Amino acid sequence: MWGQKLRQAQQLPGDTIVATVMSNLGFELAWEKLGGQLIRAAVGDQYVHAEMLRSGSMLGGEQSGHILCRHYAVSGDGLLTALHLAALVQQSGVSLAELMSQSFQTYPQRLKNVRVEDRSRRLNWKECAPLQQAIAQAETAMGNQGRILVRASGTEPVIRVMVEAVTTDLVNHWTETLASAVQTYIAV
Template sequence: RCLAVDARGKVLDGDYVLYLAARDLRRAGRLPGDTVVGTVMSNLWVERALLAEGVKMLRAPVGDKYVLDEMRRGRHPLGGEQSGHIIFLDKATTGDGLLTGLLFVDLVRRTGLDLATWAASVSPCPQILVNVPVRSRPPLDSHPRIGPAIRDEERKLGERGRLLVRYSGTEPKARIMVEGESQPLIEACASRLSQLIQQEIGQETS
């Protein structure tokens, strides 16, 4: 994995790296289809900023395996995760931190980018992740109460945010990720859903 730190000490996660790499490739005419691959966890600001540059971002499930699968399916040369796994398919088939670091430093040097000034202008959307321990794992979308509640919250968010509710692949937990334009908006959404999931399938608390 590769993260960056600017001159003011701000940590830049994989979303920042992916955006700058995509912008650089497109401006150089080396981004076929003007498309990159992110994940369902990629912050909404990246998608919007890339669209402003004429680049579409596809969302794969979390995990560089799924990012790579989507890249190969569409022959997209660049993809990555918020965690810092960035894949440059013409050079490697996995997220190589050393390779990404070298390419990122080269990008900043070539373009003369003032990384700290640029990073200060970026405003990621507030994002919250809530884990709810569960005693069973019925399909969430078709659950008689949870499914309609998820769809209702998605309607409330509309274009102002995103909602992802899924089970952990490694733990008996339901994960609720809410992203939106304001902290109160996403906290209220996450609270309503976490309480409902706890009532319906949550583990009993002593």
């Protein structure tokens, strides 16, 4: 909603927003349908901020709620975001619930953590051929109907498996399949 407002005011260079790899695919597809571009950054508002500087973007944020708007500040500010959201609601003349329902449809998303105590195995998970094959198989099967993110946590001894897709059945199937592959080939 904030991106649309900035875009209409021609204050969004390249109609670009920066979000993290965790941001919902429904958001990305809705923004692209409006003619915008979404750049994905690593998880963490510092990475969103760095990508905003690199790309010249003015608006970015995380699914968790850290919103950065370089027009006003260089860090996420919950109060500033709340004030902008309140202004958008007031200007629209409809309720926040109505604005949200008009915004975009989120895709079902599931995140599963697989504990991997061995730090070396955890950090080098990309070198595991069977896991890479399982990820490729899932990506091929879902095509443009879903998205997969596998990554080692930077804060916990886990590998995070996130799957989002058009249906909950696809999400659950591929989340369990990939988490099982991590358990079998990495967490041993």
